Amino acid sequence: MRTLSVAEGVAWRVLHNVFTNPSLLIPSLIFPLFFFTAFAGGLSRLDQVPGFDYPPGYTAFQFVFVLLQSAAFGGVFTGFGIARDFESGFGRRLLLAAPHRSGIVLGYAAAALVRWLVTAAVVTVVALPVGMNVGGRGIDLVGLYTLAVFLNIAAILWATGVALRLRTMQAGPVMQMPVFLLLFFAPVYVPLALLQGWIHNVATYNPITRVLEAGRGFLAGSPTETGLAFAVTAALVVAFSVWALRGLRSAERAG
Amino acid sequence: MSERFFEQVGQLARRSVVRTARQPANVVFPLVFPLLLLAVNSTGLQSATDLPGFPTDSYLAFALAVPFMQGALFATMNAGTDLARDIQTGFLNRLALTPMRGIALLGGQLGGVMAMTAVQAAVWIAAGLILGVHFAAGIGGIAVLFILSLLIGLGFGALGAFLALRTGSGEAVQGMFPVFFVFLFISSMAMPRNLIEIKWFQTAATLNPVSYLIEGIRSLIVIGWDAEALALGFGVAILIAVTAVTLASVSLRTRLTRT
Numbered sequence: 001m002r003t004l005s006v007a008e009g010v011a012w013r014v015l016h017n018v019f020t021n022p023s024l025l026i027p028s029l030i031f032p033l034f035f036f037t038a039f040a041g042g043l044s045r046l047d048q049v050p051g052f053d054y055p056p057g058y059t060a061f062q063f064v065f066v067l068l069q070s071a072a073f074g075g076v077f078t079g080f081g082i083a084r085d086f087e088s089g090f091g092r093r094l095l096l097a098a099p100h101r102s103g104i105v106l107g108y109a110a111a112a113l114v115r116w117l118v119t120a121a122v123v124t125v126v127a128l129p130v131g132m133n134v135g136g137r138g139i140d141l142v143g144l145y146t147l148a149v150f151l152n153i154a155a156i157l158w159a160t161g162v163a164l165r166l167r168t169m170q171a172g173p174v175m176q177m178p179v180f181l182l183l184f185f186a187p188v189y190v191p192l193a194l195l196q197g198w199i200h201n202v203a204t205y206n207p208i209t210r211v212l213e214a215g216r217g218f219l220a221g222s223p224t225e226t227g228l229a230f231a232v233t234a235a236l237v238v239a240f241s242v243w244a245l246r247g248l249r250s251a252e253r254a255g
Numbered sequence: 256m257s258e259r260f261f262e263q264v265g266q267l268a269r270r271s272v273v274r275t276a277r278q279p280a281n282v283v284f285p286l287v288f289p290l291l292l293l294a295v296n297s298t299g300l301q302s303a304t305d306l307p308g309f310p311t312d313s314y315l316a317f318a319l320a321v322p323f324m325q326g327a328l329f330a331t332m333n334a335g336t337d338l339a340r341d342i343q344t345g346f347l348n349r350l351a352l353t354p355m356r357g358i359a360l361l362g363g364q365l366g367g368v369m370a371m372t373a374v375q376a377a378v379w380i381a382a383g384l385i386l387g388v389h390f391a392a393g394i395g396g397i398a399v400l401f402i403l404s405l406l407i408g409l410g411f412g413a414l415g416a417f418l419a420l421r422t423g424s425g426e427a428v429q430g431m432f433p434v435f436f437v438f439l440f441i442s443s444m445a446m447p448r449n450l451i452e453i454k455w456f457q458t459a460a461t462l463n464p465v466s467y468l469i470e471g472i473r474s475l476i477v478i479g480w481d482a483e484a485l486a487l488g489f490g491v492a493i494l495i496a497v498t499a500v501t502l503a504s505v506s507l508r509t510r511l512t513r514t
Contacts, residue, residue: 041456199298
């Protein structure tokens with residue numbers, strides 16, 4: 001119970017900060033839309049490349065990437081806030097005040113999730129009227145958004161672990177870069193089969209590729225690799241939960 | 256222009272370069288990030304070269320123009336943020352009490368930006384050569400490419416300086432980053448304009464001056480000596496540079512009057 005009340009307090013504070021501060025809110029809403037516009041708008045001719053086979057079309061193909069990317073970066077952006085809290089000294093006061101400190105991690109994760117849900121709603125609302133075809137039924141779409149939720153939680157737990165260990169805003173690139181690399185070393189622009197050279201090999205073994213392919217399968221209404229995709233995201237959540245909680249212990253030891 | 260004026264410009268340009276060099280994040284990130292994106296995009300989008308009408312069979316060569324624009328974007332942000340910091344910390348006020356001419360301050364700041372742009376351009380060109388890009392316009396083309404990128408760096412650096420002088424706030428300058436990002440994204444950055452399928456996107460890319468800067472650079476790498484692309488590229492770069500430097504000079508005069 002105490003853990004939940006700590007989590008609720010932390011989450012409320014983060015969400016209040018984000019939703020009352022345009023400089024924090026707008027980038028997390030605008031950037032996914034930039035990517036969606038640039039990729040789906042500028043590269044739509046790619047669906048005519050020989051071998052490109054995704055029935056709902058290129059807009060839907062890119063929507064899944066942008067949705068998953070926004071989920072991952074929603075977690076990372078919230079991680080920046082954690083680093084800022086600890087750099088400014090607020091985090092130390094939070095550690096002193098919280099009776100159950102694991103509630104702090106839970107609160108940040110809950111805030112990241114709510115924050116991303118708003119972004120996901122905006123991206124979806126924009127994508128539908130610009131001609132995104134949806135082949136999947138309701139249950140498929142639940143599968144797609146659930147995958148994205150898992151990814152968002154994994155990303156915030158990763159960023160929390162980094163922020164609690166380094167406790168400085170300079171940790172930003174450390175949180176961001178691995179996520180960026182994992183996302184972009186997947187089949188972003190064309191299906192895996194059309195990737196050539198080293199990127200094909202990297203994408204084949206990149207776990208995010210499974211998540212992306214499953215997400216695209218859900219949207220097309222022909223689910224593929226779903227078990228593997230959920231296993232990957234669940235494993236990431238478990239591994240980064242341990243990472244974040246150990247980060248919390250590191251912050252406690254630092255005083 | 257007196258010898259004293261150039262000495263002042265030199266001193267401030269040196270300060271600008273040293274200040275940037277002392278912040279590794281300001282040097283490394285603008286170099287590493289565009290290279291990373293180049294690596295990812297050039298491999299991920301290689302199959303785009305199979306599209307009928309694509310101007311080259313190497314997407315790496317096609318995409319090599321993009322880091323030059325990303326470098327210019329970082330130049331805008333760095334120049335603007337540094338100058339805004341000078342305003343916020345009162346350095347500009349103290350400078351106004353010295354015999355230094357206002358225009359020397361701007362010249363020095365932009366000199367520093369251009370020095371950084373030169374380093375970046377050298378890195379992009381070297382990266383292209385190492386990765387096997389054949390520069391269609393040859394050695395002369397590389398020299399012209401270098402000059403064009405300096406001109407673009409000057410224009411965008413002056414734009415950053417204008418924003419800083421106008422607002423006096425580093426945060427406000429940083430806040431403009433997404434706006435510049437839109438110009439970069441809604442351009443012919445990833446696909447030739449004639450192959451962009453979505454009509455409104457193609458129109459926006461055609462109206463966007465950044466498309467002509469990218470196409471000017473790209474022509475030297477992919478096509479060779481394309482007079483139209485170069486004329487448009489240099490024309491737009493000169494227009495941006497002249498406009499931005501004029502705006503920055505006027506804002507500087509106003510800012511120094513206020514102090």
